[in-house]
Amino acid sequence: MEPLAERLRPRTLDEVLGQPHLTGERGLLRRMLEAKRLASMVLFGPPGTGKTTLAHLLAEGAGKPFLRLSAVEAGLKEVRQAVERARQEGGLVLFLDEIHRFNKAQQDALLPHLESGLLTLIGATAENPAFLLTPALRSRLRLFPLRPLSQEDLLALLRRALEDPRGLPGVAYEEEALRLLAQAAEGDARFALNTLELAAAFGKVDLKSVREALGAERLGMDREGDRFYDLVSALHKSLRGSHVDAALYYLARLLEGGADPRYLARRLIRVALEDVGLADPLALRLSVAAKEAYEALGSPEGELALVEAAVYLALAPKSNSLYQAWKRAEEAAKAHPEAPVPLNLRNAPTALARALGHGEGYAYYHEDKEGSFAQRYLPEGLEGLTLYEATGEGFEERVRERLKALRGQFQSARPPKGG
Template identity: 45%
Template sequence: MVADLFDSGATPRPDTGPRPLADRLRPRRLVDVIGQEQVLGPEAPLGVMLASGSLSSLVFWGPPGVGKTTIARLLADETDLHFVQISAIFTGVPDLRKVFDEAKHRRTQGRGTLLFVDEIHRFNKAQQDGFLPHMEDGTILLVGATTENPSFELNAALLSRAQVLVLTRLTLADMERLAQRAEQELGRALPLDGPAREALLDMADGDGRALLNLIEQVAAWKVEGKLDSAALATRLMKRAAKYDKSGDEHYNLISALHKSVRGSDPDAALYWLARMLTGGEDPRYLARRILRMAIEDIGLADPQAQSICLHAWETYERIGSPEGELALGQAVAYLALAPKSNAGYAAYKAALREAKKTGSAPPPKHILNAPTRLMKEQGYGEGYAYDHDAEDGFSGQNYFPDGMKRPVLYQPVERGYERELKKRLEYFAKLRLRRT
């Protein structure tokens, strides 16, 4: 039966052995949950739903170990719904049919079902669509959990029937509260001095389940006195930072790096660069993005910036890791401190808009070459003013299609080298006005 495999509403079997600390400390009420005030507080979404007695289908989006499963289980308890848990990794279509059939039967007996689906983004579109009719007729109240961005991974139809709630990494204060609760359960303090205790919390990287597993290991050690940070590091390995080179974390961190450069903060930019490199990001991808930053955010305010980025990329290709990454770091620091201008980027986008607007309008004939007699007879090149022969080397002729109103596309800023370019533009504008 599916209930035997997935249904935690069945009568629990008696304990036959020691239970992990994380299981022993699982909260029994929502008020006991540590963290997630933005979701559980009195004025937060779940707090308001429970107070009004109206719970809707939900999708919990957040990293591992922040309480998604626990909160779903406690929601079922507080709303007197039968709790059923499945994982999209291990559940196929026949299993889902059994879950829905049993929920329908339970409903005929007057009890609803809260179906918790872990890793819900692993279901394909057809499987996700299979939940819709059962959500709509009240057979199930769906609570999905995902570590991936629901906007990209879940169907729009499913998202329209469920509210997405974001669960966040536990703060250091949350982790300390969890550690204290663990010590109360264990009946003794951890054998760590202050810095070592902070290092232990840091090792868990905001994951409450990981912290409790670490605490369980430390508590089992037979040591005299208190261990310092060095001794702790010898006995435990720091948990690898969460980083998915193709998922949200990838895009979040490159966004943080780019915006730190744009915001002229070299320290923050170097930090996010280091975060991506230590997470295993391809340095060549970073080299491409760093070059893009020079083009998009510095532009002609510092024409040397692009060359520095290209040289950093070339340096990485020539000497490889780990020394090559230093060249990328120096390029990032340079870009962060360079004068900023997106005038060239904005001018290019404005030119694209003008090009689309004017369609196939030809250039004016006076700037067309006339290599044949027929073309000369058609007026090609007639009236062209050779700029080198003009006063100040500037003819002031029109180079846009005939009848097109002259647009202003490139507007340099008063920063860096673009100050000089702005003076030149203004100079040519005065000459053009004088000669037209």
Template identity: 50%
Template sequence: MSDQLNLFRNGDSTHPAFAPLAERMRPRSLDEFVGQSHLTGEGKILHRLIHEGPFQSLIFWGPPGCGKTTLARLIARRGDANLVSLSAVTAGTREIRAAVDEALAAWSRSRKRTWLFMDEIHRLNKAQQDALLPHVEKGTVTLLGATTENPSFEIIRPLLSRSRVLVLEPLAPEELRAIVRRTLEDRERGLGDFPAEMDDNAWALLLEGSGGDARVALNALELAVLTTPPDSGGVRRVDGDAMREALQRSAVHYDKAGEEHFNLISALHKSLRGSDPDAGLYWLARMLEAGEDPMYIARRIVRAASEDVGLADPFALVQALSAQQAYQFLGSPEGDLALAQAVVYVALAPKSNSLYTAYKAARDTARRTGAVPVPFHLRNAPTSLMKRLGYARDYQYPHDSPEGWVPERYLPEPVGNEVFYTPKPWGWEGKWRELLEKRRRIVRGGGNRKQTARDHIEDQPVES
């Protein structure tokens, strides 16, 4: 059997002294657990499951260091259940089958139910999830999955439908503070034998830089404390510089392949649509500082310029495309400013989705009437036969009119006088709104063309 199956069993929470601080300080009971009160509070779902609820497959969805593994252990410990742990990063179908065999043996040996804890469950491919599914259906194992990715996108529907998804949140600063204080005082598992005090700057850096991740906070705390020499009184006084060195990570938390990637680009786009340049600049900076591909951001700015500004200010699209080209020419950091310029311009520009909705409506109508023939007067007539059939006959050339416009019908008869584009009354669109309405009224009152090819042939003189 794979050694991986013995990572932790039966909720064993003893840790050797050389284990990382975050592992040593893992809560041993729900009373020690900090955070996720919306799940663990009195009368909440996990509180009921741990104390009296039935066995039920669960999937914990939340960011790193928020307590997913700890809660899995606490749940499995209830009722002295057997716990088998796997990580989807290294586990395959063979390991899943071995876990199932272990579950069957545990039931046969001692009538113990088995919880299968699958860390990073979103890393299992479809075939591996399919292999796990029947054993969850039969109750051979009860699944405890942990994932940092949205289960709706990463887990097959049949497996998801047989599990309860519980959403965990990043730990709040005060929750992290409580965990750190307990760690500094705990002499058995924590840093109580290394008396330490942190100044306000160190606290601020730790709470902000860990981003709600208790594992990051405790590992940084351990490094900062142990590398700070004690003063004459034996106290290690951790300052901001020591904590900054211990963190050694950007305060910007981001996963370019995960949900946060889409959350941040969505926030940027919605800020532009909402005409908030400050928020737009903030989300732009968040993504650039986290290492996002600037061309990905540039493409979204171009999209916003077309989709949300459109013809209310045609120069928004020009600005967005210019920023994209400027970044390609300059690169970072100089090119970042070009993207910032486009963000501010698009945010301040008057907004109109008239073009966006007009094209969607026209597309729907085109799909519905795709077999309707082009009216004869709009057809191309490069040959004499086509001309005899009536192609391009009676076409009115707008440039021959003093006004540069003629009251002509350009939509086919079955489509009628359908209107797709309705300009907003502001910005560049507003200048043309009244003229467009006037022209449409004239065209609607100008009659219809209903001639066919046969009509045109009959109208032609017979050639001798």
């Protein structure tokens, strides 16, 4: 029998989970299918996010023959055979898995056939195509990023698997066990489904069977049996608390235990945004650079980039002022969703809009600084709204002084009468 992940492969774009930016109502892939104009592309993202599934659906929707090759095994001979078949059948969708493994000569062999339209190439890779594909090939391809599935997406998928006749209908399960599996799968739908199938072999999908199916590498990370997310939490809190040695210890535990370095890189970026913020604006740049460096080098060399980012984040001054300001901004937007934009700030693209006073009295900062400070920015009734407060940590000390001066200018300027 085929593995569960294969049996449950989506049959339509509507069944694809986790990629609404591509498959949703305004998603580019959906619009391609509706127009029946399939372009050559690369689908790139973590394992188990639907790259192969989307390639099948796109070829089927375009009504073209489909050929799947793996760049791990295929070479120039297989490319020539694909071209010959495309000539015989009047075109072909070539799905090339692990496309980043093709060398320059192999990539160049595809170019004339993409240019002529004989081949429509759909490449798939878990790596960053910007680093691993030649500029000539990249210029002929659309690049579509796929995202890891959220825990809610994975939960929906697991429930579908236990209800769909193609899956495991009738198997008893515990909701808590599904949540544990969705968490441990880390966005990988294939892993989640195949682990679910293994857990179901124990007779019931409960916490015990899921833990046994997952194995130590996903749950324990080491012989002590500590949970993966306990270690991630400890890493994050050690970075937030500026304990560099603890942060390095938990990072090492995670990497040694088999955690996905890309996931850890994303966590470091989150720390830079949520806990360092404007106290050290370079923290975000360094964290993003560490992720890109890992993607370029891979393991183990690229892991040192994560180490550098972790040490920097632990030692950096801390501020959650951006995080708190955004929470307050969201609350204000929910509390006042219809507050009218002041007339002077409104767009005025038409004569009618201008006749209604849109844009009237707007003071352009670069030409009229005093007038700019005097005009209204917030809707009526929200003039005193204060969302962002800078701390005295690191660079935010300078931000605080600048903020104090700006708010002083707004308060001392006389607001204009009317709009």
